[in-house]
Amino acid sequence: xxxxxxxxxxxxxxxxxxxxxxxxxxxxxxxxxxxxxxxxxxxxxxxxxxxxxxxxxxxxxxxxxxxxxxxxxxxxxxxxxxxxxxxxxxxxxxxxxxxxxxxxxxxxxxxxxxxxxxxxxxxxxxxxxxxxxxxxxxxxxxxxxxxxxxxxxxxxxxxxxxxxxxxxxxxxxxxxxxxxxxxxxxxxxxxxxxxxxxxxxxxxxxxxxxxxxxxxxxxxxxxxxxxxxxxxxxxxxxxxxxxxxxxxxxxxxxxxxxxxxxxxxxxxxxxxxxxxxxxxxxxxxxxxxxxxxxxxxxxxxxxxxxxxxxxxxxxxxxxxx
Numbered sequence: 001x002x003x004x005x006x007x008x009x010x011x012x013x014x015x016x017x018x019x020x021x022x023x024x025x026x027x028x029x030x031x032x033x034x035x036x037x038x039x040x041x042x043x044x045x046x047x048x049x050x051x052x053x054x055x056x057x058x059x060x061x062x063x064x065x066x067x068x069x070x071x072x073x074x075x076x077x078x079x080x081x082x083x084x085x086x087x088x089x090x091x092x093x094x095x096x097x098x099x100x101x102x103x104x105x106x107x108x109x110x111x112x113x114x115x116x117x118x119x120x121x122x123x124x125x126x127x128x129x130x131x132x133x134x135x136x137x138x139x140x141x142x143x144x145x146x147x148x149x150x151x152x153x154x155x156x157x158x159x160x161x162x163x164x165x166x167x168x169x170x171x172x173x174x175x176x177x178x179x180x181x182x183x184x185x186x187x188x189x190x191x192x193x194x195x196x197x198x199x200x201x202x203x204x205x206x207x208x209x210x211x212x213x214x215x216x217x218x219x220x221x222x223x224x225x226x227x228x229x230x231x232x233x234x235x236x237x238x239x240x241x242x243x244x245x246x247x248x249x250x251x252x253x254x255x256x257x258x259x260x261x262x263x264x265x266x267x268x269x270x271x272x273x274x275x276x277x278x279x280x281x282x283x284x285x286x287x288x289x290x291x292x293x294x295x296x297x298x299x300x301x302x303x304x305x306x307x308x309x310x311x312x313x314x315x316x317x318x319x320x321x
Contacts, residue, residue, distance in 0.1 A: 003082030003133065005080060008020045008032050014219070015137065015222065024047055029054075031054075032056050061086065086118045091152055095274075098196040103278075167235050191310065193206065199278075208296040222239050222240075225239060
C-alpha cells in the first residue's frame, strides 16, 4: 500500500521544507510542524503554491507530551501517519571554550530527544497497522565529530545510534527506521546558525562551506534522495561524496580521523571572547562585512531566500540542519 500521509518535524524552512515539498509532489498529504507559527504559516503557503495538501501544526519537538498530542490529533483528524521524518535541528558554531552546558542540553533535546519523542509517539499505531516509515535526519557530524560543532556532533552521534538501533529493533514489524547522514547542503542555514566566540571569524569559514558547490550539495536533490530512501525503507541514506568518504575513513581509521580533526581545529579561529553570547548568522554576517565571503556564499543566500530562511532569530532559534 502506498503511503498517503506524512508528518515532517522541523519543516518550516530549509531542508525540512524541501522534504515536505518532495512528499507533497509524490501525492502525500503533509503535516508540517515547527515551534514558530509565523514561519510555519509561510512554509505552508509555499507548499500550497507547489500544489501540496498541507496542514501546519505548532509543536516543539523538545516537549514529549506536545509531540504525543500532535500525533494523536493528526491520527484522529486526518488519518494514519504512514511516514514520519524528524529534521529539526540547532547549529552552534563555536570553540569549546565558548560553549556552555546549556548549549549541549539544547542540542541534545532537539536533535537526539526530538527524534526519540517523534518515533515513540508514532510507533504504537504503526506497529499495530504493521506498516510505517520513520526517518531521522542526522549528519556526517554524527559519524565524524567536527571541531567547533561539538554540541551539534554530540547530539547527532546519539541520533545516528538511535536510528540505527531502532531499525534493528523493528525487524519483522513492517515498520522501518532510516538514518540520514547528509554532508553540507545549500539550504541557507548559515544565516540561522548560531555563532559564538569570534562570531564573525566563525561565520567566515562556516558560511562558504555551506554554500560552495564543490563542498555542499544542492538541497533539492538531497531532499529527493532522502524521501526516496525513507519510503523505500532503507537502513541508511548518506549524502554528498565528502560525507561518504568521511564515514569510510572514520570507520576504517578512527584514530587517523581524530588526528586530521585536530589539525582542522588548529586552523579554526580562537575565541576572542569566550563569554560572548551566541548570535545568529545575520548578525555574524554584518559583523564580518566581507565582500569576498558574500560572493562565496551567493548560492547559500539565494537558497535562504527560497527556503524561508531569511529571517533574523534569537540565539535559541532552531533550524533545519
